[in-house]
Amino acid sequence: MARSSRKDEILQAALSCITEFGVEATTIEMIRDRSGASIGSLYHHFGNKERIIGALYLAGTAEYAALLETGFAQADSAERCIKLLVTSYIDWVVANPDWARFLLHGRGRVEAGELAERLREANHAHAARLHEKLAGYFDQQLFKAMPLDCFTAVIIGPTQDYARNWLAGRSRTPLAECRDLLAKIAWDSVRA
Incomplete structure (x- = not known):
């Protein structure tokens, strides 16, 4: 920050x-x-304190979204876009471990607080940007058929789970060392 x-x-x-x-x-x-x-x-x-917590959460998600946006400007294939979703997340978590811990555990509080609507709007805008970037690849049927609301979970789920364990000190292998492996797993999980 x-x-x-x-x-x-x-x-x-x-x-x-x-x-x-x-x-x-x-x-x-x-x-x-x-x-x-x-x-x-x-x-x-x-x-008040709740607005500080909400602003901190929104600032963290915005910083990750900006990192992703920068990467999307150079990602010119379905594979690169999918891998970027994973590698950007890992890069952000490794660079901001305290903030990442807060984001992983603070969402419910923000969703229940005064800034819930701003969080929903930010999440909607982020999802729309992802859909916009990937729409052509969906049209070309470069991805496996699956419900759209499962698509992101399939891509980021394993990475988010490993990051949670790494941040809690339950994983020995540094998250950064898993970057390429987790990106490949994400791509293999969704490519047609």
Whole structure:
């Protein structure tokens, strides 16, 4: 996360506190102390702890989506697009392990909070962009026939499961070392 603005500094501080103390134990005061922001600045930018949590979640998913978008600009085949979905996810998780842990465990809280509609909109936009990028390959029947709502789970499911175990310290092999293998498995799972 870039430290280019006060808002970013607050989000970075929130992530640091959440990583150290957990979501429930983290308080506005902790975030204020760690960020150096005034209480007025915290409330000006976010309003409350739940909005900070929601903004942190949305910022993480947006950063991953931006990484994916950059890759899509160069991916010129169905295989490269599918593998990109896996490799971008792995690259982001490896570069941002604390943020990734938060995203893996914080979704339900955000879905139940004030920013639930913004999360739904962001997820819808992300899904639409994926569909747009892959539509031509679907039209060419380069993928196995399967329900569209299963397609992404088939691609990212094994990677997300391994990442969850790696982030929890339950896997010995570093996630980055599994990058090519998991990308190949994803492609093999969906190619016609």
